[in-house]
Amino acid sequence: MLDLLICEFSKIKRQKFIRFSMMAAFLFPIPLTVLMANDRMSFDQLFRANVLFDELLLLPCVLGIIASILFFMERDNDTLKNLVTIPVSRTKIVIAKLLVMTIISVLYSIAALGATVIGGLIVGGVEGILYRLGISVILGILIAIATFPIVIVIVHFSKSYIFSIIVSFVYAVVSFVITMMLSSNPGMVSSISSVLPIPIIFRWYLSLFPLEDALSYVKPYMITTLACFGILAIFAIVTVYLTTFIYKRKEI
Amino acid sequence: MGSIIISEFTKLKRYSILWIGVVAVFFSSALAVFQSSTGGGSILYENFYNNIIWNNFSLSFPFVIVLIGGFIINREYIDHTLKNVLTVPISFRKLLTGKLITIGMLTILFAVFSFLCTILLAFILKCTDMSFPLIAKSLYQIVGMGLCNYIAVLPIIVFFSRKQNGFFAGVGLAFVYGFCGIFVAGRNLSDYYPITSGLGIIGFTGGGGADSLTFNTSLELCVLFLMVVISAIMLICTKNYEDGTAISKNKLKKRPVRQT
Numbered sequence: 001m002l003d004l005l006i007c008e009f010s011k012i013k014r015q016k017f018i019r020f021s022m023m024a025a026f027l028f029p030i031p032l033t034v035l036m037a038n039d040r041m042s043f044d045q046l047f048r049a050n051v052l053f054d055e056l057l058l059l060p061c062v063l064g065i066i067a068s069i070l071f072f073m074e075r076d077n078d079t080l081k082n083l084v085t086i087p088v089s090r091t092k093i094v095i096a097k098l099l100v101m102t103i104i105s106v107l108y109s110i111a112a113l114g115a116t117v118i119g120g121l122i123v124g125g126v127e128g129i130l131y132r133l134g135i136s137v138i139l140g141i142l143i144a145i146a147t148f149p150i151v152i153v154i155v156h157f158s159k160s161y162i163f164s165i166i167v168s169f170v171y172a173v174v175s176f177v178i179t180m181m182l183s184s185n186p187g188m189v190s191s192i193s194s195v196l197p198i199p200i201i202f203r204w205y206l207s208l209f210p211l212e213d214a215l216s217y218v219k220p221y222m223i224t225t226l227a228c229f230g231i232l233a234i235f236a237i238v239t240v241y242l243t244t245f246i247y248k249r250k251e252i
Numbered sequence: 253m254g255s256i257i258i259s260e261f262t263k264l265k266r267y268s269i270l271w272i273g274v275v276a277v278f279f280s281s282a283l284a285v286f287q288s289s290t291g292g293g294s295i296l297y298e299n300f301y302n303n304i305i306w307n308n309f310s311l312s313f314p315f316v317i318v319l320i321g322g323f324i325i326n327r328e329y330i331d332h333t334l335k336n337v338l339t340v341p342i343s344f345r346k347l348l349t350g351k352l353i354t355i356g357m358l359t360i361l362f363a364v365f366s367f368l369c370t371i372l373l374a375f376i377l378k379c380t381d382m383s384f385p386l387i388a389k390s391l392y393q394i395v396g397m398g399l400c401n402y403i404a405v406l407p408i409i410v411f412f413s414r415k416q417n418g419f420f421a422g423v424g425l426a427f428v429y430g431f432c433g434i435f436v437a438g439r440n441l442s443d444y445y446p447i448t449s450g451l452g453i454i455g456f457t458g459g460g461g462a463d464s465l466t467f468n469t470s471l472e473l474c475v476l477f478l479m480v481v482i483s484a485i486m487l488i489c490t491k492n493y494e495d496g497t498a499i500s501k502n503k504l505k506k507r508p509v510r511q512t
Contacts, residue, residue, distance in 0.1 A: 027428045035435050
């Protein structure tokens with residue numbers, strides 16, 4: 001498996017977009033820092049805003065495009081037949097590609113934290129970096145798992161890059177809108193936010209930091225670490241199984 | 253130029269990507285239904301269409317304009333038709349200008365579609381204050397905002413038109429660019445930010461904290477004019493492939509022949 005991972009990373013060395021995607025982690029923190037500095041907000045609020053926009057909204061879009069690059073690579077270059085004749089099982093190929101996606105997601109998350117820390121220095125006051133680093137790494141893993149359903153669609157339809165971009169953006173925006181409604185009117189979306197992974201991650205994230213009094217109404221909707229990890233673990237198992245199942249049925 | 257635009261529309265007929273634009277525009281209208289109906293009670297048409305304008309500039313329009321614009325330019329590269337067009341001969345600059353005008357016309361069509369969605373959904377929601385002057389005002393504001401968004405994203409389309417598949421990055425950038433409009437609108441910066449600078453020009457009166465603002469229309473016009481100037485400069489600086497190469501020069505580099 002380690003060899004496969006190294007192979008996947010060697011292949012994506014040629015892909016400029018993946019390097020470019022790390023820069024995307026700086027897109028939201030820059031305007032957010034300016035606005036937070038203008039409104040004299042705390043580092044906690046800056047970190048939360050960056051998690052919300054940079055990770056819960058933008059990261060699934062970026063990961064969707066990366067997933068399509070990773071999976072279409074074999075189709076476009078006609079290399080799947082070579083891999084299968086080595087032989088490497090398709091299950092292993094799928095797992096290796098999903099692991100690469102997860103590692104990129106964690107790297108993006110750390111880059112986003114780096115951008116937030118720089119913003120925090122401007123806003124004034126950076127605290128608990130190690131704790132936040134741990135959270136960022138976990139968020140990277142969880143958001144990668146939350147993006148696995150997009151991989152199922154991409155692998156199943158195996159269409160163009162445009163299609164993958166659209167699917168990723170629609171998934172990210174719908175999840176994000178529900179997440180935002182969770183903060184404004186949690187009762188209205190409580191049932192759907194218990195099923196969709198990105199709102200679940202947000203509900204877990206809210207329980208990690210003390211909330212302002214103005215947001216106390218969302219407290220009943222927070223979920224524990226164990227519940228969040230449990231749901232996403234089941235989600236990961238089901239989605240990986242489905243992706244593998246669909247990938248195996250594809251003709252070379 | 254007229255024939256270039258007509259041929260662009262002829263090509264567009266085959267592209268299913270237009271449906272993506274239709275879905276995105278409808279999505280922003282459907283989202284406004286949720287936003288307007290959360291408060292309960294009767295829904296005012298003015299609030300409803302203001303929510304649609306808000307969703308259009310922050311979510312759908314910048315993304316859709318750059319996506320479709322980038323796509324119709326990219327098709328010339330991936331379908332290997334650029335070399336044929338250049339040998340007609342039509343210069344790349346002229347072709348790009350034609351495509352940009354086509355995208356502008358498409359933006360108007362999408363904005364009109366957004367208006368039709370607004371009217372349809374307003375009838376379904378039984379909005380209370382619908383009157384002809386207000387409906388005409390909503391048409392003007394939705395189309396006006398669409399055009400302002402088009403001008404705001406023009407430099408992105410031109411910048412990412414030079415490389416095959418380069419527009420993917422442009423689409424991501426346009427999405428963030430549009431989304432940041434939410435943070436900017438409702439603050440004093442909205443006049444300076446190209447995406448939100450259309451709000452004052454169209455006389456936006458709606459929510460999102462923007463109602464307390466007074467817009468500086470002349471400044472907003474200057475910002476959008478600046479965007480047009482930047483796009484024009486980028487367009488003028490675009491290479492015309494006079495050297496005869498319509499593909500990446502890296503691909504043209506010959507491999508060194510080993511001497512034996």
